[in-house]
Amino acid sequence: MSSRNVSTSDKSSVRNVIIIGSGPAGLTAAIYSARANLEPLLIEGEPSSNSDQPGGQLMLTTEVENFPGFPEGIMGPELMANFREQATRFGTEILTSKVSKVDLRNRPFKVWIGNTSAEPTYLAQSIIVSTGAQSLMLGLESEKRLLGHGLSTCATCDGFFFRDQDIAVVGGGDSAVEEAMFLTRFASTVTIIHRRAELRASKIMQDRAHENPKIKFMWNTVVEDILGKNSVEGLAVRNLLTEEQTIVGFTGVFVAIGHRPSTDLFRGQLDLKDNGYLITQGSSSKTNIEGVFAAGDVQDDYYRQAITAAGSGCTAALDAERFLEDQGH
Amino acid sequence: MSGSISQLSEASFAEQVNSSSEPVLVDFWAEWCGPCKTIAPILEEIATEQSGSLRIAKVNVDENPGLAREFGVQSIPTMILFKDGEIVHKIVGAKGKEAILADLSPHL
Numbered sequence: 057m058s059s060r061n062v063s064t065s066d067k068s069s070v071r072n073v074i075i076i077g078s079g080p081a082g083l084t085a086a087i088y089s090a091r092a093n094l095e096p097l098l099i100e101g102e103p104s105s106n107s108d109q110p111g112g113q114l115m116l117t118t119e120v121e122n123f124p125g126f127p128e129g130i131m132g133p134e135l136m137a138n139f140r141e142q143a144t145r146f147g148t149e150i151l152t153s154k155v156s157k158v159d160l161r162n163r164p165f166k167v168w169i170g171n172t173s174a175e176p177t178y179l180a181q182s183i184i185v186s187t188g189a190q191s192l193m194l195g196l197e198s199e200k201r202l203l204g205h206g207l208s209t210c211a212t213c214d215g216f217f218f219r220d221q222d223i224a225v226v227g228g229g230d231s232a233v234e235e236a237m238f239l240t241r242f243a244s245t246v247t248i249i250h251r252r253a254e255l256r257a258s259k260i261m262q263d264r265a266h267e268n269p270k271i272k273f274m275w276n277t278v279v280e281d282i283l284g285k286n287s288v289e290g291l292a293v294r295n296l297l298t299e300e301q302t303i304v305g306f307t308g309v310f311v312a313i314g315h316r317p318s319t320d321l322f323r324g325q326l327d328l329k330d331n332g333y334l335i336t337q338g339s340s341s342k343t344n345i346e347g348v349f350a351a352g353d354v355q356d357d358y359y360r361q362a363i364t365a366a367g368s369g370c371t372a373a374l375d376a377e378r379f380l381e382d383q384g385h
Numbered sequence: 386m387s388g389s390i391s392q393l394s395e396a397s398f399a400e401q402v403n404s405s406s407e408p409v410l411v412d413f414w415a416e417w418c419g420p421c422k423t424i425a426p427i428l429e430e431i432a433t434e435q436s437g438s439l440r441i442a443k444v445n446v447d448e449n450p451g452l453a454r455e456f457g458v459q460s461i462p463t464m465i466l467f468k469d470g471e472i473v474h475k476i477v478g479a480k481g482k483e484a485i486l487a488d489l490s491p492h493l
Contacts, residue, residue, distance in 0.1 A: 102481035103423040115419035133419035204460040204477030217459045
C-alpha cells in the first residue's frame with residue numbers, strides 16, 4: 057500500500073475530485089464529473105453482505121419498479137452494474153477499497169486507505185461524499201452467532217434457503233414489506249413483526265402485503281432475542297401493549313428495521329444533524345467545508361430514493377465542477 | 386488449468402474436491418445474488434495469484450440445492466475451504482480481497 061501513498065508536496069498527484077461511495081449518488085456524480093473531464097477517482101467501498109457495499113442498498117434488492125426509464129422494472133444489481141459501466145465509459149477510475157480516514161481541514165484534502173498513520177493515500181481539490189446509509193441490526197449478542205445461519209441481512213441472497221419454512225421479517229417500512237413480499241416466493245408463511253400497530257410502508261406496498269395470504273402480522277411487538285444454538289429456531293418477543301413475552305418458532309429471520317447514515321468518517325469535520333445525517337446548504341450539495349459536497353442518502357433522511365440520490369449526485373458533480381473552475385483548476 | 390475456476394455439480398463434487406492435492410475454496414453462489422457478483426472478480430484474481438497453492442471452484446445453489454443443504458449453506462455467498470476433503474474454514478457473506486486472503490492464509 058505504501059507505494060501508492062503520496063507526499064503532500066507533490067502537486068501533480070492531486071486529484072480534481074474524489075468521490076467516496078458508489079450507490080446511485082456516487083456513480084451519477086462520477087458520470088457527470090468524468091464527462092466534464094475532471095478524471096474522478098471513485099472509491100467504491102469493499103464487498104459485504106449488508107447494504108454498506110459497492111453499489112449500495114440496491115445491490116440487495118430484486119426488482120426496482122420505480123426507476124424511470126425501465127418500464128418493465130430492472131433488477132437492483134443490474135441497474136447498479138449499468139451505472140458503473142456508464143461511469144467507467146467516460147474514464148472514471150474506480151477503486152474497490154474503503155476509506156479509513158479523511159482530513160478536510162486544508163486543501164488539498166487528504167484521504168487514507170488502510171494505515172491511517174502513514175502518509176495520505178490520495179490528495180484532492182474537492183470531495184463528494186456519497187457514502188449512503190447502512191442497515192441497522194437489532195444489536196443482540198445472538199445476531200453475531202446466527203448471522204448466515206438463519207439470520208439474514210439480504211432477503212434476495214438468502215430467501216431461497218427457506219423454501220416451505222415459517223420465517224419472520226422484523227420491521228414495518230418499505231424495505232421490510234418488500235422483503236416480506238419477496239420471501240413469500242419461497243416460504244410457507246412470512247410474519248412481519250413490527251413495533252407499531254400499522255405499517256410505515258407506502259400505500260401500494262401495504263395493500264400488497266395485506267392481500268398476500270402468506271403474510272401474517274405481529275403488531276406492537278419487539279424482538280428480545282433470537283434463539284437457536286447453531287441455527288435459528290425461534291424468536292423471543294414481547295408485546296408492547298400487554299408486556300406479554302412469548303417464544304415463537306421460526307427457522308429464518310430477516311431484519312429490516314431501518315438505516316443509519318454512514319458518516320462516522322466525517323464526524324467532527326463536517327456538520328451533522330442530530331440523527332447523524334450530513335447537513336447540506338439549501339438546495340445545493342455544499343457542506344460546511346468549501347470544496348466538500350454531499351449527495352444521496354448520507355444527507356437525505358426524508359426522500360431516500362434511488363432517483364433522488366442520483367439527482368443529488370448530479371448536483372454535487374456540477375457544484376464541484378463550478379468550485380474547481382472558480383479556483384482556477 | 387492454472388487460475389481457472391471450475392463449476393462443480395453434485396456429480397463432480399466428490400471427485401474434484403476430495404481428491405484435490407491442493408486446498409479447494411468452494412464458492413456457493415447464484416445468479417440472483419448481488420454480493421455474489423461483487424466478489425466474483427475478486428475470486429478470479431485470487432485463483433490466478435494463488436495458482437499452485439489453492440484451487441477455487443463454484444457451486445451454483447439453484448442447480449445444486451442438495452450440495453447447499455449438505456454443507457448447511459443458508460446464506461450466499463458462502464465460501465468453504467476444503468483440505469483433503471475435510472472442511473477447514475467457512476466464510477459467510479461477501480468480503481474484500483484482503484479480508485478473504487487473511488481468512489485463508491492460516492490454512493494454506
